[in-house]
Amino acid sequence: MGVTGHMPPQDASRGRSASIWDVARVAGVSQQTVSRVINGKARVSEATRAKVLQVIAELGYRPNRLAQTLAGGPVRSVTVLTSDTALYGAAATLRGMEEAARTAGFSVGISVLQPDSQQTDIALRLNRPGEPVMVIAYDDAGVRALRALPPDVPVAAAVERRADEGDAADGGPWQVWLDDRAAAAHATRYLLGLGHRTVHYVAIPSSTSPSPQRTQGWRDALRAADRPVPEPSHGGWTPRSGYLAVRSLLADRSVTAILCGNDDLALGVMRAAREAGRDIPGDLSVVGFDDAPPSAYLNPSLTTVRLDFEGLGRACFGLLHRRLEPQTAPPVPAWSEPELIVRESSGPAPA
Amino acid sequence: MGVTGHMPPQDASRGRSASIWDVARVAGVSQQTVSRVINGKARVSEATRAKVLQVIAELGYRPNRLAQTLAGGPVRSVTVLTSDTALYGAAATLRGMEEAARTAGFSVGISVLQPDSQQTDIALRLNRPGEPVMVIAYDDAGVRALRALPPDVPVAAAVERRADEGDAADGGPWQVWLDDRAAAAHATRYLLGLGHRTVHYVAIPSSTSPSPQRTQGWRDALRAADRPVPEPSHGGWTPRSGYLAVRSLLADRSVTAILCGNDDLALGVMRAAREAGRDIPGDLSVVGFDDAPPSAYLNPSLTTVRLDFEGLGRACFGLLHRRLEPQTAPPVPAWSEPELIVRESSGPAPA
DNA sequence: GAGAGGCATGTTATCGGTAACTCTTCTCTC
DNA sequence: GAGAGAAGAGTTACCGATAACATGCCTCTC
Secondary structure, three states: OOOOOOOOOOOOOOOOOOOHHHHHHHHOOOHHHHHHHHOOOOOOOHHHHHHHHHHHHHHOOOOOHHHHHHOOOOOOEEEEEEOOOOOHHHHHHHHHHHHHHHHOOOEEEEEEOOOOOOHHHOHHHOOOOOOOEEEEEOOHHHHHHHHHOOOOOOEEEEEOOOOOOOOHHHOOOOEEEOOHHHHHHHHHHHHHHOOOOOOEEEEOOOOOOOOOHHHHHHHHHHHHOOOOOOOOEEOOOOHHHHHHHHOOHHHOOOOOEEEEOOHHHHHHHHHHHHHOOOOOOOOOEEEEEEOOHHHHHOOOOOEEEEOOHHHHHHHHHHHHHHHHOOOOOOOOOOOOOOEEEOOOOOOOOOO | OOOOOOOOOOOOOOOOOOOHHHHHHHHOOOHHHHHHHHOOOOOOOHHHHHHHHHHHHHHOOOOOHHHHHHOOOOOOEEEEEEOOOOOHHHHHHHHHHHHHHHHOOOEEEEEEOOOOOOHHHOHHHOOOOOOOEEEEEOOHHHHHHHHHOOOOOOEEEEEOOOOOOOOHHHOOOOEEEOOHHHHHHHHHHHHHHOOOOOOEEEEOOOOOOOOOHHHHHHHHHHHHOOOOOOOOEEOOOOHHHHHHHHOOHHHOOOOOEEEEOOHHHHHHHHHHHHHOOOOOOOOOEEEEEEOOHHHHHOOOOOEEEEOOHHHHHHHHHHHHHHHHOOOOOOOOOOOOOOEEEOOOOOOOOOO
């Protein structure tokens, strides 16, 4: 009972792994029928389907995703563009994206942006023109990459701040973000409520200069309470940069509360405070941002704003999924609002 | 001056992005000639090459990597299998791999293993049968994934411990690792040299039970110095697990030195010590493993063993590259040996 | 001056699939 | 009993590239 139709071009049974043709030959059906079974399409008799599935199992056949995609099958891959995976926020967002994507059956590629990367090489990172992309755009490199993407690629992004309405170049509505501004304002109000005359701020580098969200929220709260607004210190992303940014500031004993752009900066600030002989929280309150895993165990443990980066990552993929398959994709999952976690590093202003 | 040969099957100039056929038509050459130019092959006149390159630039043409790979072009992608990207060691290794791979022109996919993932689904994560893979196998999930890989996939792995010679199932010689055992022994000797009677150990979960490398090194050093070997405490990967693992242990004042399987555990241990009223390093010396970025800024800053995970990741890719392209791949880059970084958390044994 | 050999290109086959169209059978309806 | 429809499966075209082989034209050698 041989197959009489079109035969596979290839000799078969050579070294390479089983293809759809091998399955078809062994099962005694056409290659197209195997394709139907793989994709769960209708119009295949139960008996044939069972036979094909059995042969697939016997041969250990796995469809070649590259070929599937090339041939116009449903899009099943996505590339994530991110800058520095050493940062907690970016790493946690990436985890959320990867998990959501894998759960939905997407394979995920990752490409790390260099701070100085030119926009022209972005398209080269994609496996094919039009491959869907997610961008983690918390910093300048990410934002530039987002802008540099060719218009034909479907993209969703996790951003610091929503793009201005109508600014389609930034991805339009396909963005998710956390309300950093409100969170920073909340943390600032919390410190003022403890009796601090004002709150100093050590800023992370921003993707949206000159008005980063966290800085704005901090300033909002100070102004609303009619307090003096000190010049923000400019840190980087690391403990070291926080340490350097506040060393001179700490000589001034009137500085009693410092809000930091992230937990790493807070770590450096606390070290600088220790070296300056300041007691935390007796002399000085320090509040971070992100709630990175170590923060609860620091000495003193760090009061910080918890941000749901993983949830944001999952939502970002959810958004992309709906963009790609509006009919079938599940609703975009919700993510948590920022939340102030009060620990040991903050307390009442010194008398 | 039209092309007379084989015409592209497609109508062209439709929505989709430019293909090699479009370039060929506009440049007035065959599609194969364009392919030659793209791949920098010989036998193309300078004039033709220039013309083709110009058209490529005009059309914004980018080769489709999927199609290139399918058609048997050089392998230019690799998938990384890792378990938990929240862990510093895994994340840093991944960074090194990604950087090296991208530099060599490979696109990298990432797939995160779940602790309970069955081996059967591993092959499904690959984009195609035979796609090269790197595995970060510091824990059990990673090691299982490594074992579960079909024999035909080219793999290189970063492991805790070299597979036994001859155990081809573990990837044979295509592995890189750090000498954790010697490093743990070194750290232990350092503590003994400070006058501590013995050293306690809080272990990370191991991929190679019952004899994890770090535990062995610690035990080696104690035995060589003829000291008592306490039962190691079993922690997880997180600060919390370190905290829980040593709470009871700390009631015993004769415990004056604790070596931890990683820096996160050390963080939890230091917190537990603080709550138990133990002074670090006065009453108790704590030494970590990994030298994660925050460790230098902790209070007290952490004495730890610096491990070159990024270098290891780069080397792992280098190894894979040589496996794939023995003729042309550059030599595998060297990575740094573990190094003890002495900071504030360790000191002389109490009198 | 003619065959040999190289160079620059064009043609055809193939990679491993999917989509659209076609071809048989049956079953159902009037 | 015949035509319509639908189910089940086969054929052919195509996705976007690379590899192997074929072809035309020139230059070189004897």
